[in-house]
Structures are given as structure tokens and as C-alpha cells.
Amino acid sequence: MPRALILGAALSAVLSVALFSAWAAVAGMKKDAAGRGLYGGDWTPNPVHEYWDPGAYHQPETEIVEGRFTGTECVECHQGVTPGIVQDWRTSRHAAPGDGKASVTCAACHGDDHQALRLPTPSDCGNCHERQHGQFLAERRYGFPSHALAMDRAVNAKHFVDKPKAEVTACLQCHSVATKCDSCHTRHRFSTAEARRPEACLTCHSGPPHPDDETYFASAHGQRYLADGSAWDWSKSLKKDNYPVPTCAYCHMRNGNHQVADKAIWKFGLLEVNPHKSENKVKRKRWIAVCADCHKEDEAAAWLRELDKERQNAWSVLDEAEDILRSVRADGLLYPAPGERPLYPVDTIEKIWPWARIGLHEGQASAFYNVSSIERDFFEMWYFDNLGAYKAAAHGVPAKVLEGHNKMDLSLEIIRREAARLRSLGAAEKTKGLRINPAPLWLRGPYTDFNHGRN
């Protein structure tokens, strides 16, 4: 064994121990807390999970303060301890609901026993906000993409199960939109006006796979919002004539409907769909009804047809790239080959018969690490270039649609060239009866070793 490998193994062992002891040193999580979802048995949560999925993991504080308190008492003490929270609550509707209603104090959501305090879940909020909670839950029936199913989506992803939980924590910051309500109306003001602003969405709806912020702000709608939006009356509901141009929430949560999935025809641009099947005809009518608040219906219908066309073009390029990858795999030219790279811990069958996941229907969403560069190129083409183009088309930014499609064309050329290289290298190696085993490079290393079995 080369010295570098021994040194690497030793270093990563030391780091593993250090990381693990830091994990154990943080209190707050039940000692026997287990993962949840399809592969719950294969992973254990990180201490911070209690804040992203409080219903499943939050443990009350039992060491600092004892006793039961009224809302007034909570406020008196926390004014000094955490003044920001109290200040927020004081300016919230919870503090002064109006109409002679009693104020909603700390105990209503957290309980009054300081040793058994809870972090509220959507169903806690639903005790009062029944309509909104009901709408939120009802969106589950439309499947992905969905706010209500977001946590399931995260924890049921193979890469979430496989990777160190310390690494995939950031996933849950967004996917916790399913398990708590303050993603959009932040605590402790819980302002509806805040949640109506496009910025309320962009913490999660930004970045390479979902540049909703960039594309909306670049659109005619978004430009108008940026120019005048701060002067609009955001206390108004999301109804016709209340806003000069639509915002994220106006179209996706029209009339304050707390579900975002009942119009999802193209499924985030992730999957190839038939936009004309009966279910999608119903959804299309719903979209046209939204646009018709300001535009002519036939214009709206024409724009949606443009989007159909854009998707068709995107998929023809993506399919071409996928075909190239499949043929490379069929000819055994992937380097490293499926058996020469780390497997997911949940893939029991693949342990016997290693199989590279290529293309969307084989779980490409997870194939962005521990794979060869041509597979990563395909992942980026599908997940970044394609989704960027889709979002631009959906939000009405032709220049960015073009940009996305140009990127896809370029990615296709890169994939084609890489496939040709793999072919010529493979052919030359075959002639000379030579193949260098890539496994040591791909199956070892400080990160790969650390990740191994630490789920």
C-alpha cells in the first residue's frame, strides 16, 4: 500500500472520530432517534434535524427552567433573553388579532410547561388556520412537485440516505416546508404580507436547478415588481385587481389557496410529460383562468402552447444525450464501470449485479457524485441547463430560454465528444489487451472512506 494511502486512511480515521464525537456531544436529539421514510432503517438523524422536522425529532428542554407560565410571564422573561422573538410577536397579528379576539400567546403554540415545550408543526398551526392547513394537506393528491410532500421527497432520495447527514442538512432547510409553516411567513411575526412578496420564496426557489428568482425577476412581471413593488399594499389578498402584476404567490397560490400543485402540468421540468392527457387539460384550464385575470384567454392558451413546444425541444436534445450514454454503458465503456465505484447502501441487488444508473427513469437524480464525468455532464445538462430553460419559458423570459437551450446544445456536444474519446480509448486498450483498474482511485480517499457506512 503506498504511503499516501496509509496516511490518507489514518487522517480520515482521525477526522471520522472527531466528527463523530462532535455529533454525539450535541444534546437535544433522542439517543435512539431513527431515520424516517422508505429507507429510515438505513440512516440516523443529525441533531439539527429536530429543527427541520420538529414533529418527528424535537425534544423539549428539561434542564434550564422549571414551571408553568402564562403568556405574559413568557414575554416578561424573554424580553430580556431573546428580545427579537418578543419584538416580532408584539408586532404580529397573534398579539393583536382585532375584532375583540384574545391574543394568541406563546403557550398556544409551545405549551405552558417549560420542561415540555414543543416546536409547532403544521397541524398545530392548523388548529386555528384550518382552511389553510387543509389546503396544504390536500395538495398531496397531485404528487410531486409539492410543498406538503417535500420532506418525503428529501429523505426518500438515495443520495440523502447514502451521504453523511452533516452534508445533507442543507437539503432539509428547504424540504422542511412540509414540516413547519415558518418557511414562508417567518417566525415570530408570521406575516401574510411577507409571504406574498416574491422574496419570501427565493431562499428555496433559487440556484441552478430552480432559478425561479432569476427568471421571474427578469420577466416583464418581475421587472414591474422590482420597480414599484415596495409601494404596493401587501395586506391585500391575492385576488384579481389587487396587484398590477402577478408575483409567485399570485399565480401559484391564487386567492390565498395554500397548495401549489393543482396546476403542475410539466412537473418542474424534471420529467417528460404528455401535456395533453385529460388530467393536464384540467390543469391547463386552471392556468388559463389565472392568466385571464389580466390577459385574453386565447393569448394565455397560446403562451402555454409555446411552453409545450419548448419542452418538446428540450426533451429531444435530452433524449439524444441519454441515448449516447446508454450506448456507452451497453458497450462497457463507462470508466469507472458500475462495479468500480461506491454503491448506495440501500442497493442490495446492485451489490450482486452492479448497474450504472443512466437516464431519468433509472434514478439519475442521484447520479451526481461517484460517477464518471460523462454521467455528471448529463446530470448537469438535465438538472441545470434544462430546468433553467424550463423556468425561463414558464416565467416568460425568451432570452433565458435561448440561453438554456444553447447550454443544452453545448452539453450535448461535450457528451458526444467525451463518448468518442471513451470509444477510442476503449478500442485501443482492447487491441493491446490492457485496462488499468480505476477502482483504487474511485473507491478510496478521505471523503469516500468517511462516507462509507456513516449514514
Add this chain to the structure above:
Amino acid sequence: MRVLLLLVLFIAYPIQAETLPPGPFPTAECLDCHQEKTPDIVEAWRTGPHRTPVAATGCVTCHGDLHAGAAARARRPQTCIGCHGGPNAPAVRSYSTSKHGVIATIEGDQYDLSKRLADANYRAPSCAYCHFYDGGHGAAMTTIDACYDCHSPRYANTLFEAGRRGIDVGLLKVQEAEEAVADWRRQGKLTAQEGKELDALLRTMRDGPLTSLRLGTAHQSPDYQWWFGQAALDGALLRIKARLSRIIREKALKER
């Protein structure tokens, strides 16, 4: 006694305000006077990271050169982002897409910038609230005390620990790439040109996604932690391995 003190302050304040020289001052003159008036701030600045990154910068870069409104001017995020890369730079965007940044974008124009950077005087923290907490101009540029104004110590500490562990994982990825390159180099498998190329890839990995991961963690931006951070590090790592693989395959073919 306390009443007397307040009375003295009440009377003294307007006199002091009136006698404040209006400026304009260059940084050297600010320092001459503040060396005596606020020696802690001057000392902290002298030993901190803002000390003369460019010869012509100093107090006036952030505060302007007039006394009136000098503190408030430096508290606006716009003051910082010019030097820190502009609105689309990772340092800035990782903040502006965080929940703190979002709230500050929506409500920032209503903030009373004359208030101290402490006691949760602002609904969401700005750059200055955390990095100049309570007026500190120090070398560390940040303190977890700022978090406790709004969050419980348990929450802040748990997130801090989680962030540190996440960054440690990112560092392991960089280390994996560095060791692989070093190993190849030690075994004489790299030409000088290939070595240069791989060093550039390593540098890009550290300066790009690793920096994004750090910024995303510190500013609590999911995207900078994940897509621009961890997932981008995965891509950089596998591409360095792919480059090494190609080099060794081509070399072996040539030698056979």
C-alpha cells in the same frame, strides 16, 4: 443618582452634538481624534481584516467623510457589497437569498439605522449586525452572541455545530482530490503541464465550491451550502479523478 446622571446626559447630549466637527475628514484625521475618543474601535480596526486592504481605504470607506449620519451610513448592507463583489457575488448572494437577507430586503427601508447593532434592534440582521455586532470592529468580525438576540442558545449552537460538521465534510472532498493528485505526482505520473492543469483544478475547487459552502453555511443559504457547495464539490472531485484516469490510461497506452 441615576436621575441625575440622565439629566446630565440629557443636557450634555445636544451640546456634544453641536460641537461635533462636521467634517469632511480623511481617514488619517478620523484616526487622530478617535484614538482618544474610541480607542477600542481604532485598535480593533488596526488589528482586523479591514485594515488597509487598499491603501486609500479606512474609516471613510464605510462611514463617509462627514460626521452627520456616519454610523447609520456604515450600517446599510449597500455599504459592504461594493467591496465584497457586488450583488451577485457568493459572499453577498448567500446572504441576500437567506431568510435574514429576504427579510432585510423586504423591510430594510423601514429600519431605523440610528439604532445600535445589538438588542435585536433590527428584525433581521444585516451584514453589519453580525460582523460589527454591538459596534465591534474586531478581527474575528463575528460572534455567536449576535444570534442569541433572537434565537435560543440551543438553536444557535446546534446550527453552528451542524454547519461546522458540514464544512468538515466539504474539506474531506478537497483533501481527497489533493491526495489523489499528490499521489500521482509523487509516482511521476504527471508531466509538468498536466501538474499545472490539475493544480488549477484544485485551486478552482477550493476557491469556488468550498468557499460557497463556507459562505452558505455562515449565511444559512441552502443553495450555497448544497448546489453551489457540496454538490459542486462532488462534481469538482469526480472531474479531477476523471482527468487523472484519462492521463494514466493514455500514458499506459503510449508505453505499451
